[in-house]
Amino acid sequence: MTTAIVFVEHSDNAPRRASLECLGAATSLTDSVVAVLSGAGAEEAAKALGAHGAGRAICLPGSDPFSPDGLARDVAAVVGEQGGGIFLAAATSRGRDLSPRVAALLDSALFSDCTALVRAGESLRATRPWLAGKVIATLESSGPVFCATTRLNAFNAAETGGTIEVSTGNSGGDFRELVKELSAKSGGQLDVKEAPVVISGGRGMKDADGFKILDELAAAFGNAAVGASRAAVDAGWRSHAEQVGQTGKVVSPQLYIAVGISGAIQHLAGMKTSTTIVAINKDADAPIFKLADYGIVGDVFEVVPALTAAVATLRAEG
Amino acid sequence: MKIVACIKRVPSTEATAKLSPDGRGVDTANLAYMTSFYDEIAVEQAVLTKEASGGEVTVLTIGPAEASKEVRECIAKGADAGIIMTDPEWGSRDNLSTAKVLAAKLGELDAELCFMGRVATDRDSASVGPMVATLLGWSCVTDVVALSLEDGTAQRETEQGLETISFSLPAVITCDKGLNEPRYAGLKGIMAAKKKPLEEVAFEEVPSQISTASLALPAERSEGRIVGEGPDAVPALMEALRNEAQAL
Numbered sequence: 001m002t003t004a005i006v007f008v009e010h011s012d013n014a015p016r017r018a019s020l021e022c023l024g025a026a027t028s029l030t031d032s033v034v035a036v037l038s039g040a041g042a043e044e045a046a047k048a049l050g051a052h053g054a055g056r057a058i059c060l061p062g063s064d065p066f067s068p069d070g071l072a073r074d075v076a077a078v079v080g081e082q083g084g085g086i087f088l089a090a091a092t093s094r095g096r097d098l099s100p101r102v103a104a105l106l107d108s109a110l111f112s113d114c115t116a117l118v119r120a121g122e123s124l125r126a127t128r129p130w131l132a133g134k135v136i137a138t139l140e141s142s143g144p145v146f147c148a149t150t151r152l153n154a155f156n157a158a159e160t161g162g163t164i165e166v167s168t169g170n171s172g173g174d175f176r177e178l179v180k181e182l183s184a185k186s187g188g189q190l191d192v193k194e195a196p197v198v199i200s201g202g203r204g205m206k207d208a209d210g211f212k213i214l215d216e217l218a219a220a221f222g223n224a225a226v227g228a229s230r231a232a233v234d235a236g237w238r239s240h241a242e243q244v245g246q247t248g249k250v251v252s253p254q255l256y257i258a259v260g261i262s263g264a265i266q267h268l269a270g271m272k273t274s275t276t277i278v279a280i281n282k283d284a285d286a287p288i289f290k291l292a293d294y295g296i297v298g299d300v301f302e303v304v305p306a307l308t309a310a311v312a313t314l315r316a317e318g
Numbered sequence: 319m320k321i322v323a324c325i326k327r328v329p330s331t332e333a334t335a336k337l338s339p340d341g342r343g344v345d346t347a348n349l350a351y352m353t354s355f356y357d358e359i360a361v362e363q364a365v366l367t368k369e370a371s372g373g374e375v376t377v378l379t380i381g382p383a384e385a386s387k388e389v390r391e392c393i394a395k396g397a398d399a400g401i402i403m404t405d406p407e408w409g410s411r412d413n414l415s416t417a418k419v420l421a422a423k424l425g426e427l428d429a430e431l432c433f434m435g436r437v438a439t440d441r442d443s444a445s446v447g448p449m450v451a452t453l454l455g456w457s458c459v460t461d462v463v464a465l466s467l468e469d470g471t472a473q474r475e476t477e478q479g480l481e482t483i484s485f486s487l488p489a490v491i492t493c494d495k496g497l498n499e500p501r502y503a504g505l506k507g508i509m510a511a512k513k514k515p516l517e518e519v520a521f522e523e524v525p526s527q528i529s530t531a532s533l534a535l536p537a538e539r540s541e542g543r544i545v546g547e548g549p550d551a552v553p554a555l556m557e558a559l560r561n562e563a564q565a566l
Binding site: 135 | 440455536
């Protein structure tokens with residue numbers, strides 16, 4: 001059976017959820033899954049992976065400071081040594097930076113940001129959005145290694161409950177790039193691509209201060225990130241890191257709440273695969289209502305605080 | 319310093335996509351095209367770099383001859399020359415093949431610095447930049463929102479925050495929104511661009527590995543409903559989210 005090598009990210013000695021989803025994708029393709037991790041805390045994080053489909057884990061010492069090009073060479077070497085026919089990583093910042101490098105070192109093309117991976121007879125197929133989801137392409141590769149990144153929130157983590165054998169791998173030197181510093185976000189804010197709930201604001205928020213009610217709603221949920229339409233970002237109300245749409249981030253949360261967003265085509269492309277969509281807008285004719293599962297027509301500054309109170313009550317009840 | 323800005327001609331982000339009658343491709347009839355959004359930031363950064371520390375900027379693309387429109391527009395913003403690698407397989411060329419073709423050309427041009435958009439807004443692959451750098455043995459920093467060539471550092475946006483990376487030249491930098499504000503081409507620039515060299519060149523074919531099994535338009539979402547008006551509708555929304563959608 002083909003071996004899949006999965007790059008697993010970790011923080012605070014635990015694997016990241018996006019990487020567990022990626023392992024879940026791997027287990028649907030093969031029974032032979034090897035996780036590769038790098039840096040301090042890798043061994044501790046690797047122990048948790050047996051329960052999520054990995055039979056073995058290889059922990060690379062990595063470099064300090066961390067080197068993106070060094071990691072790519074180390075990971076590509078592991079794929080080679082293990083005779084891996086599949087290489088997967090989650091489509092996080094790190095995974096999207098790493099995977100094209102690994103694919104190039106393996107002389108293989110890459111399927112980025114896939115929403116489905118399936119076995120079709122002898123071949124593997126990747127499904128991925130083009131044009132920010134306006135077209136869905138199902139693709140095959142004749143390359144030596146099937147390389148793909150998995151979209152966040154698009155795959156389920158596998159709960160296999162197995163054990164794992166952890167070993168130590170090698171890290172090379174001779175780096176071209178070194179990470180000197182990471183200035184962490186304040187208060188552990190979630191990224192819009194990772195959060196299970198995304199609350200986005202548009203022009204209807206009126207100004208930067210208007211977004212306060214969305215920050216409060218996100219805080220009431222506890223697992224939500226605040227996003228923004230291009231109009232709100234271009235107006236300077238929110239940062240580009242929060243922009244949802246074709247020239248921002250494409251998100252697929254379980255719940256997407258669009259507030260004061262009319263629904264320009266390039267915004268809709270970035271969020272239409274969300275599981276449940278709610279729209280709150282004062283204009284009953286706004287295109288966003290055509291896409292939303294549930295809509296409330298009304299003044300966002302009246303509706304959102306009421307929703308925040310309702311969510312807070314629900315959370316307090318547990 | 320030889321600076322190259324790679325651009326891609328892509329369908330307008332405002333365009334609605336249709337499939338071709340045989341379902342094997344995207345219907346390109348009546349489709350408006352543009353320079354990919356992030357590639358405009360790459361061109362601007364190349365021109366800013368030239369203005370700050372000298373050098374020569376070449377705008378490079380792989381694509382149809384019609385891409386001369388986009389390349390000319392980019393030259394008008396301050397680049398010195400343009401090259402179109404005319405591609406009969408444009409539309410089906412995969413990321414590794416594209417990267418190999420571009421890497422060979424960057425070597426031939428004796429380039430030291432290459433700017434690209436962080437992602438092209440048609441295939442959304444975000445792969446060609448780091449692949450080119452890897453093939454050439456160059457540095458690569460992706461999703462860059464701040465750059466200092468004097469210090470040899472770039473900042474990239476990650477889920478955890480801003481990462482500062484030191485790198486050495488030659489390098490590929492993939493540009494994110496926020497790195498700069500692309501300028502508009504003035505009349506003077508547009509006139510000057512007409513006199514600047516724009517070559518169409520052929521290249522040695524590198525076969526693609528990726529092939530299309532099928533294309534589809536995304537499933538239409540089932541019709542939703544307005545649960546009510548104003549804050550009084552919140553209980554009905556909560557009820558629907560809890561019991562119907564099970565989203566809470």
